[in-house]
Amino acid sequence: MSFEKTPTPKKGRIGTTKSTNAQAKSKWWLDKEADIYVSVFGIVDKLRDTQSTRHLKNIQFARLYENLDVMSYALGFYESFTSNNSTVSTRPTWNVVKSCIDTVCNKISKSRPKVEFVTEKGSFKLQQKAKNLTQYLEGLFDLTNAYQVCARAFSDACKFGTGAVYVYISEDNNIKCERVLVSELIIDEAEGIYESPQQIHRRKLTQRDQLKEMFPKFKDQIESARTFNATLQNNVVPPDMVMVVESWHLASGPKAEDGRHAICIDNCTLQSDSYTKTYFPFVFYRWCPKTMGFWGSGLAEELAGSQLAINKLLRMIEIAQERMATPRYFIEAGSAVSDDALINGGIGDIITYTGTPPSQSTPAAISPEIYRHVDTLYNRCYEICGVSQLSAMSEKPKELSSGIAMSTYEDIQTERMALSALMYEKMFLDLGKIMIDFSRDCYEEKSNITVKVVGSKFIKKLDWKKVSMDEDEYSMRGFPVSLLPSTPAGKLSTIVQLMQANFIPKEYALSLLDMPDLEQFMSIQNASLNDTNLLIQQMLEDGKPAVADPYMNLTLAIQQGVSAYLNAKVQGDVPEKNMELLRNFIGDCKELISVANPPPPPQLPAMPQMPGMAVGGAAPQSALLPTQ
Numbered sequence: 001m002s003f004e005k006t007p008t009p010k011k012g013r014i015g016t017t018k019s020t021n022a023q024a025k026s027k028w029w030l031d032k033e034a035d036i037y038v039s040v041f042g043i044v045d046k047l048r049d050t051q052s053t054r055h056l057k058n059i060q061f062a063r064l065y066e067n068l069d070v071m072s073y074a075l076g077f078y079e080s081f082t083s084n085n086s087t088v089s090t091r092p093t094w095n096v097v098k099s100c101i102d103t104v105c106n107k108i109s110k111s112r113p114k115v116e117f118v119t120e121k122g123s124f125k126l127q128q129k130a131k132n133l134t135q136y137l138e139g140l141f142d143l144t145n146a147y148q149v150c151a152r153a154f155s156d157a158c159k160f161g162t163g164a165v166y167v168y169i170s171e172d173n174n175i176k177c178e179r180v181l182v183s184e185l186i187i188d189e190a191e192g193i194y195e196s197p198q199q200i201h202r203r204k205l206t207q208r209d210q211l212k213e214m215f216p217k218f219k220d221q222i223e224s225a226r227t228f229n230a231t232l233q234n235n236v237v238p239p240d241m242v243m244v245v246e247s248w249h250l251a252s253g254p255k256a257e258d259g260r261h262a263i264c265i266d267n268c269t270l271q272s273d274s275y276t277k278t279y280f281p282f283v284f285y286r287w288c289p290k291t292m293g294f295w296g297s298g299l300a301e302e303l304a305g306s307q308l309a310i311n312k313l314l315r316m317i318e319i320a321q322e323r324m325a326t327p328r329y330f331i332e333a334g335s336a337v338s339d340d341a342l343i344n345g346g347i348g349d350i351i352t353y354t355g356t357p358p359s360q361s362t363p364a365a366i367s368p369e370i371y372r373h374v375d376t377l378y379n380r381c382y383e384i385c386g387v388s389q390l391s392a393m394s395e396k397p398k399e400l401s402s403g404i405a406m407s408t409y410e411d412i413q414t415e416r417m418a419l420s421a422l423m424y425e426k427m428f429l430d431l432g433k434i435m436i437d438f439s440r441d442c443y444e445e446k447s448n449i450t451v452k453v454v455g456s457k458f459i460k461k462l463d464w465k466k467v468s469m470d471e472d473e474y475s476m477r478g479f480p481v482s483l484l485p486s487t488p489a490g491k492l493s494t495i496v497q498l499m500q501a502n503f504i505p506k507e508y509a510l511s512l513l514d515m516p517d518l519e520q521f522m523s524i525q526n527a528s529l530n531d532t533n534l535l536i537q538q539m540l541e542d543g544k545p546a547v548a549d550p551y552m553n554l555t556l557a558i559q560q561g562v563s564a565y566l567n568a569k570v571q572g573d574v575p576e577k578n579m580e581l582l583r584n585f586i587g588d589c590k591e592l593i594s595v596a597n598p599p600p601p602p603q604l605p606a607m608p609q610m611p612g613m614a615v616g617g618a619a620p621q622s623a624l625l626p627t628q
Contacts (some may be wrong), residue, residue: 007135025043026039029249030258034268035269036264036272037268040245041260041264053113054560058160058182058183061159061312064097064303065300065303071258081432094311096310098434100299103156103387104383104385105155106418107417108417108420108421108424109151117133117137118475132470133467137432142438144175144177146165150175150283150427153179156179156266157287157298158184158299158300161288161296163198164179164284165177165283166202166281167283167434167435168281169438169441170534185200185201186200187201187284189294195293197294198252199249201245201246204244205383207241208222209240211270215592219308222269222442226242227270228243229241243266244265246262247260248260248281250278250280251275251278259276285429303384303385306380306384308626313370313374317370321366324363327360327363329359330359332355335356335358336352336355337352337353373444377555393623408488413524467521528552529560529608532553533560536561539578539582539585543577543578548589548591554593557586565582568582
């Protein structure tokens, strides 16, 4: 279940119940359903008060990145603070924090990690199910916009240290995911010291009317719940919002029954049910995990000191430019020089004076060391995050012109962020595990799940019962897949490489260059092998006889059949009648080959040699015939 949520500032904060903290119990998951809201709000308010420093730091990091004086997250609005009495602006002028974060995000999140289900010594039927399950998850990633959501979470991790994605089941029984602001999550620092807390709370705001539709049994309590009040600028009237807290507690052990999920407002418990999952419905990414604690440190935190120093120096340079680098006239006291003639004079004007003539001077605004120091700090920021200024400006070195040189240059730059890229791939593995587990809950009784399979011409309908696999039948692996092979230009490049390696005939390559449909070509090329493996699988596992077809690749069928027969013989777990089916199939294939290629006819016996007959050599020559 998901709400539109935004954390609230301390001033005017909603969530404190009429009961005292003494009435709230720390083990809210053991309370009666009617009393859970009291304990939950008491715990959340206490944790927010003790963790106020972290929330203030997040606001500071948002200021550095957004280039705004963000005052709060009230109702999801960034409030830009402006004061008429303020003479010094605190906004960054050279926003190197934003430049570095955006460059890193574009480098890492441009790839689309692929989650693949791999079988270990699996049968052909199991391999096909793993392939279909891979296609199902790819389609589910597209339906839920998982790549865009995870890219936003990665950006949050660079800003605040930690990014989060929430996976939930919607009211129409579909799986969805959304990006979560880390300021919405409340976690006890003592429990999360090893990044494995037992409980997580999430504070969010939702419309009162929307909440009534979701929980019609509690309309009276929702109507009487306290309204979130916030003082916004320009006399903006906030909508009718209610603070909601959603809490999860994991079971204490495999046999424990204290797992709990609850949704509460400040005057009642809207929902409370048992939570049997061994994980939270969140996927987290940390830019730099700390030695201890649940939250990570972000790139903005690493660059904050340098950014503030740059801002201070730039402000000093600005003031010096205004006060020192202004042209000035020096006039001797008592000289008869008109000020208007100096200020408003035109080209070629004649200025009369008496005494010493006036002089003009424009002194240097500030020492050149200050300018060099600013450049040094600016360059150091890019070195800290491991990117070059050329990458930030989308430029390449002038000496790099070939494709191989550019690929090598990209690999060198990516090595600095190899661990970050690996953790980004793991994020999709964790997301895939949750989505597959949720699919078992949602679609166990539902068939014909419509997902758009990547690489398919049409929307493909997958039956979950045919796709579903037990966890001990596969292993999940993540692979970084670039966006390039998915584009027409990338496919054309791949076709040229396959043609140069003699994997694709020239005639097929010319056709693919006109319509780069590699998936269709590969499916046709592998049709003979897939057909043979399917027949062998049906004979060994299902005991279904197979008929050898003269249109098959009979030589390949014999090779695959003999290999499968020997492997089944070594394993010793295939019934003898199934082995007999495979032996008959191999014999039928050999018979079809013998019919198609009959043996050559026997040679006639040699004629006996007659006396006087020449043996071999050239024909006899006659003087009466011309020599040929």
